[in-house]
Amino acid sequence: MQHPDHPLRRPAWLGLALALACAGCAKNPNERVTGDAGRMLRVSSKQITVDLDEAQRAELARLQDRRVGMVSGARALAAGADALTAMGFAPVKSDAEVLLVEGERNRIVGNRWRAAIRALIKAKGIPLRGKPDHESMRALISIRPSPGEGTLVRARFDLTVWDTNGDSRTTTVLDGALYACFFERLDDSLDGRKPRPRPPVAPGEVDADCTTPAGGTASG
Known part of the structure; x- marks a missing residue:
């Protein structure tokens, strides 16, 4: 027994x-x-x-700040909005009272026909593991004028990815190319040049994050 x-x-x-x-x-x-x-x-x-952990916070601090000289808060605010618009963010909203710019950029990362097939399978009660479906990048740009040191522009980009089950995961972007892209277009606007537009990205394609010049191709 x-x-x-x-x-x-x-x-x-x-x-x-x-x-x-x-x-x-x-x-x-x-x-x-x-x-x-x-x-x-x-x-x-x-x-x-x-x-972010401690090392990631240090990396973000290294990437996100740029002093732009003796520029007024209003001018830096407008340049920040121009830069985000050129990067494909919409809508872009500016708050002149607190010197803050916010933008959002959405795109599809999954194939629609595959999503349709998965929906039919799930409708029959068969559980499926979620796959990336769409993402939303949120930009937050703060302006801090300082008479002695020049105006500080601080950028932060957060990315939320939704899967086919409706679950989401939000992380802070630590890609130096994306921050460089923003500050390049910020400089363009402050220098009186129209910021270069972000190359178009078709659904399902790899996003170049506007690191390539207009008309160029993404590397890698």
Whole structure:
């Protein structure tokens, strides 16, 4: 006769409970979850925000700041809005009172025909692992005039990617090429030149993040 604690005599729900308990064992400590999508039964979408660690915060500080000389806050504000518009952000909103510019850029990253097939399969009750579907990049530009040191322009770009299950993951962009792209177009506007437009990106194509000149091709 088998002992009650023998593996074959343990209730099935015990193994499931242990599996669910261990599912979060490897969780990234920098991830914040707002909506967990349920455990046994999916009842909502899951949103994850990934905070920067100390090394990443230092990298962001290295990328995001530019002093533009003795430029008025209003002029720097307008130049920041021009730069984001040239990069394909829309809408772009400026707040002259707090010297803040915000913009949003959306694009599809999945194939629509594949999404349609997946929707038909899921409609039959067959669970599928989520795949990237669309993304939204948010830009936040702050202006800080300083009579002694010149005006500081600080940029931050956050990217949210949604998958085919409706779950999302938000991270702060640390790609130096993107920040360089913004500051190049900021300089264009401050120097009286029209900022170069961002090359168009078709749905499903790799985004060049406007690092190539207008009419050029993305590298890599």
